[in-house]
Amino acid sequence: MTKPQTISVTKPISKDLPREKFDELEEFIDNMETTKGALIGILHKAQNIFGYLPRDVQLYIARKLGIPGAEVFGVVSFYSYFTTKPGGKHTISVCMGTACFVRGADKVIERLKEKLNVESNEITEDGLFNLKDVRCVGACGLAPVVMVDDKVFGRVKEEDLDDIINTYRK
Numbered sequence: 534m535t536k537p538q539t540i541s542v543t544k545p546i547s548k549d550l551p552r553e554k555f556d557e558l559e560e561f562i563d564n565m566e567t568t569k570g571a572l573i574g575i576l577h578k579a580q581n582i583f584g585y586l587p588r589d590v591q592l593y594i595a596r597k598l599g600i601p602g603a604e605v606f607g608v609v610s611f612y613s614y615f616t617t618k619p620g621g622k623h624t625i626s627v628c629m630g631t632a633c634f635v636r637g638a639d640k641v642i643e644r645l646k647e648k649l650n651v652e653s654n655e656i657t658e659d660g661l662f663n664l665k666d667v668r669c670v671g672a673c674g675l676a677p678v679v680m681v682d683d684k685v686f687g688r689v690k691e692e693d694l695d696d697i698i699n700t701y702r703k
Contacts, residue, residue: 546593572608
């Protein structure tokens with residue numbers, strides 16, 4: 534059984550990130566029975582805590598698990614769910630899978646880009662929205678699908694976008 538190692542954290546871990554968030558992540562890892570095979574779960578928790586996975590967080594996890602930083606970065610960069618950049622307050626994801634694409638997702642995302650004045654995988658100037666194009670959300674029967682945070686909007690038309698956006702501007 535692989536237990537997380539105790540690392541010295543007397544020095545600041547990061548000058549830009551709150552110590553309390555590292556403490557929360559450390560407690561999560563320390564309370565695991567084993568960390569063997571748990572990297573993806575730990576990365577999910579870290580992204581939930583920090584909102585993204587900056588270099589300092591990745592290195593902290595690598596040291597805590599006793600694995601190379603390159604291994605952590607390899608996982609982070611491979612999976613599209615993980616992000617190394619801070620996001621907006623709300624993430625708008627447009628499914629670009631085959632079913633959604635053939636039912637107009639390309640028009641929906643283009644219209645969102647215009648309305649939000651942002652490109653895919655960027656944050657709006659006010660920091661409120663992060664627009665992403667994603668592969669498939671597994672709701673093909675509802676195509677085209679737009680997700681805002683964890684809420685799914687199905688059969689979205691361009692004319693629905695104002696209502697969706699305004700719900701989150703409040």
